[in-house]
């Protein structure tokens with residue numbers, strides 16, 4: 179185990195969790211019995227004996243009695259402001275009641291602030307300690323809901339500065355309207371603006387990482403650009419302004435390249451295989467430009483990726499990109515997808531993406547509830563449905579991978595794996611305690627496991643009443 183170095187010093191822990199499996203979520207699947215925390219960092223991970231010298235009079239010691247510790251959950255595609263304004267109304271799932279919530283939800287700064295704080299508290303109850311707010315910007319200043327306006331970024335800055343955020347936030351700028359067409363000149367100008375806007379906040383709390391681009395819409399509305407025809411013979415297209423598909427394609431490529439050139443992370447909403455191909459080609463050519471950074475150092479990713487082919491997933495891995503997707507949406511809309519593209523369509527290649535190490539899980543809340551336990555269960559169901567082996571060893575290996583896809587891997591997408599995402603000494607003390615060991619119940623049983631405690635930066639921010 180990580181253990182305690184000689185440098186552990188005479189410092190006492192503020193918090194010790196002991197007597198339960200500590201699931202480190204490193205690639206090897208390491209486990210420990212205890213974790214000690216001080217000054218917002220993990221001081222030591224090891225056995226009960228290892229942490230004993232760190233327990234002082236003021237240390238809070240929590241006996242886990244078999245409950246499991248995981249790294250704090252990272253929901254890497256979640257519209258927190260919108261969620262805070264809408265909850266408990268989601269678009270799909272057990273909380274669906276979308277029809278009641280229309281029009282402006284956050285019309286001013288105070289409402290935006292309240293929505294972010296409300297989402298923060300809600301997400302703490304789910305064990306979420308990091309998130310990506312994917313798409314905030316001036317294009318939505320007059321948007322329907324108000325939840326994506328440029329001012330939301332100012333509010334995030336203010337909350338970060340005041341220490342009031344309940345999650346570490348990675349933010350993508352949006353230059354256009356949500357689910358609306360992108361324009362090359364507007365996106366290019368936005369990229370310059372974003373570069374200027376970076377910095378100013380503690381990057382462990384608020385990082386203005388890059389840009390969200392809408393490449394296309396979704397297959398369900400027959401608007402994803404698909405090589406396979408829809409039931410009406412059409413193939414969808416790009417959500418980029420331009421006279422012809424060729425012009426649109428080149429505009430999308432140039433948006434991605436411009437983001438890369440500027441050193442920004444680029445997240446592209448891309449669901450059709452043809453759109454995904456354009457994005458991958460763009461990243462490859464951007465990386466070839468003289469002096470350009472390696473894509474791995476910027477963390478670009480495909481968002482949703484519905485119709486990605488296995489070959490495209492392999493290419494995503496080769497390029498050093500990520501595949502950020504929401505199995506809850508796959509499970510919920512599978513029949514609808516088969517209806518528009520045929521029963522033999524094989525969308526959402528999660529098994530391939532998991533094997534390739536590029537799968538990053540997220541909820542897309544408030545599309546779905548921000549419940550990562552449901553997301554993991556949905557991913558497992560989807561992968562099994564694709565014919566993956568169900569024996570206990572295979573299922574356990576897969577569960578480890580899926581839990582990493584909500585902790586360690588999104589930390590890589592955030593380019594923050596050196597300081598968050600696993601339970602290891604020196605990393606930030608973001609932890610979640612589950613009422614049971616997830617490996618005892620399996621992925622399908624995970625939604626029934628209570629979240630007992632959430633620790634953010636060493637502080638208990640949620641504790642379940644027992």
Ligand SMILES: [Zn+2]
Nearest residue numbers: 255257312542
């Ligand atoms: Zn989304």
